[in-house]
Amino acid sequence: MVKRLVCLCSLLFGCAQSPSPAVAPPPAATSIAPAAPISAAAPTSAGSDSTKAPPPAFSTCGELSCKEFPSAAAAFAHVLQDAPRVLAVGEAHAQAAGPKADSTTRRFMTELLPLLSPRASDLVIELWVGSGSCGKVEKQVQEQQAVVTAPQAATNQNEFLELGHRAKALGIMPHALVPSCEQYQKIAGAGEADIAEMLTMLKSVTEQDVKQLLEKRGPERLVLAYGGAMHNDLTPRIGREEFSFGPALSAWTHQRYVEVDLVIPEQIKDTEAWRALPWYAHYVREKAGKGAYLYSWAPHAYVLLFPKSESPPPDSAP
DSSP states (O other): OOOEEEOOOBTTBOOOOOOOTTOOOOOOOOOOOOSSOOOOOOOOOTTSOTTSOOOOOOEEETTEEEEEESSHHHHHHHHHTTOOSEEEEEEOOOBTTSOSSOOHHHHIIIIIGGGGTTTEEEEEEEEEEEOSTTTHHHHHHHHHHHHHHTTBOTTHHHHHHHHHHHHHHTTOEEEEEOOOHHHHHHHHTOGGGHHHHHHHHHHHHHHHHHHHHHHHSOTTOEEEEEEETTTTOSSOOTTOGGGOOHHHHHHHTTSOEEEEEEEOGGGOOSSHHHHTSTTGGGOOGGGOOSSEEEEEEETTEEEEEOOOOSSOOOOOOO
């Protein structure tokens, strides 16, 4: 039987509708970079290789640490210095009405994913796979989640599938999420709480799969998780604790868990959901330099903002 694919959005950071699995995920706008651009690296001191400037030290942005890098890859390499066993990458999923630019998923798979080979062994993707063995309840749940996925870009799920293919080509084994029939039944019977039950399921299945992979792989192999930027939170916001696998996997790995959210500046909107993020008030797009920005508000917790485009984003409703 052909498997059905379902990708669920995580509120602000969601997913997309579910087309056929036979094809090979992209981002909304207003502006937000540090109140003053972070200065570039100072020249090296005498006696060192003067042709190569050292990485700039982290500056202070209020209660945050922040830094500008020449590229997203350079910022991502800095994150990897934390030596995680689990690297949980979150994204703001592409919206149908968002900017017409390369999506977060595409930028990750082309610019950042190659940096993880050959160290990474596995990639758990927030791509929900229905095996067809749970009967009509699978179709019912798929219909229930359609209201959440409707605003998402139609290309999202195909790009998640392509991300899996790219990972496999790099020697990183991709894994989709396979809910149990019991989990389908809980979602179907949750009434108005069905979306919350879906988010809890995504967290639970990801956490379970990552733990199983950690037990199978060597102690220095890296397991990746890729999905919406809420499930990976190390410090979930009040009321969202049941949706995040961050605290449990951090404890499981003895604090060798790293959260990094990926954001395209043109996606950012002046809405309550964006304003609630810990780095929002410290980034002003118009004042940002041409590089990538990395913010950290707690140990092993980062957001990486890709370099802004040269042209301003189109106006859009918040």
